[in-house]
Amino acid sequence: DAKTTQPTSMDCAEGRAANLPCNHSTISGNEYVYWYRQIHSQGPQYIIHGLKNNETNEMASLIITEDRKSSTLILPHATLRDTAVYYCIVREPMIYNQGGKLIFGQGTELSVKP
Amino acid sequence: KAGVTQTPRYLIKTRGQQVTLSCSPISGHRSVSWYQQTPGQGLQFLFEYFSETQRNKGNFPGRFSGRQFSNSRSEMNVSTLELGDSALYLCASSWTIAGGMNTGELFFGEGSRLTVL
Numbered sequence: 001d002a003k004t005t006q007p008t009s010m011d012c013a014e015g016r017a018a019n020l021p022c023n024h025s026t027i028s029g030n031e032y033v034y035w036y037r038q039i040h041s042q043g044p045q046y047i048i049h050g051l052k053n054n055e056t057n058e059m060a061s062l063i064i065t066e067d068r069k070s071s072t073l074i075l076p077h078a079t080l081r082d083t084a085v086y087y088c089i090v091r092e093p094m095i096y097n098q099g100g101k102l103i104f105g106q107g108t109e110l111s112v113k114p
Numbered sequence: 115k116a117g118v119t120q121t122p123r124y125l126i127k128t129r130g131q132q133v134t135l136s137c138s139p140i141s142g143h144r145s146v147s148w149y150q151q152t153p154g155q156g157l158q159f160l161f162e163y164f165s166e167t168q169r170n171k172g173n174f175p176g177r178f179s180g181r182q183f184s185n186s187r188s189e190m191n192v193s194t195l196e197l198g199d200s201a202l203y204l205c206a207s208s209w210t211i212a213g214g215m216n217t218g219e220l221f222f223g224e225g226s227r228l229t230v231l
Binding site: 032034036038042043044045046049087091094097098099100101102103104105106107 | 118147149156157158159162164169170172204206213214215216218219220221222223224225
């Protein structure tokens with residue numbers, strides 16, 4: 001089962017920052033947080049991942065709280081093309097060549113409005 | 115650089131039949147994962163292959179199987195199809211690092227949409 005909790009849906013105005021929260025209160029010390037998104041009728045797309053430090057790439061920023069029990073994905077200037085379902089995933093650790101798989105939850109449906 | 119290619123894109127089968135779906139990963143990717151997506155259950159992990167070996171499996175019945183070839187291409191098979199198997203089947207490939215662990219950055223194909231009548 002997914003180890004994360006996300007709001008079902010969110011709205012964001014075009015050009016504004018979209019802040020998508022995720023709770024993962026049972027996360028273990030060696031489990032990474034991954035974010036993916038899925039635009040309608042396409043396969044999911046990797047966005048970013050992190051362990052404990054904040055991360056930033058060309059798509060987004062990931063802010064992980066100090067206790068690691070929650071995180072926020074930030075899209076700094078949302079566009080209409082960012083309308084998608086966003087998945088927050090806690091990746092299980094890989095042990096003896098097993099595990100490490102990504103278990104998707106229900107995600108947050110983000111609607112960016114003009 | 116070509117992405118993950120899945121064939122066929124669409125197919126219609128009847129209950130009791132079997133189906134084989136194919137996935138060609140990005141060149142150099144050795145880890146291939148399969149997911150089933152339905153409106154009710156969302157994205158569910160089926161299995162992962164690396165170096166021709168299945169090393170992770172989700173909670174699906176034995177009717178769902180797969181394999182990986184030496185060139186990393188993968189196929190999945192569903193036998194004795196049921197109506198509930200109607201879904202989008204997604205394949206994803208990934209780079210692997212020391213020890214064969216995939217990096218977690220999965221590249222997904224566009225999927226094969228299966229309809230069971």
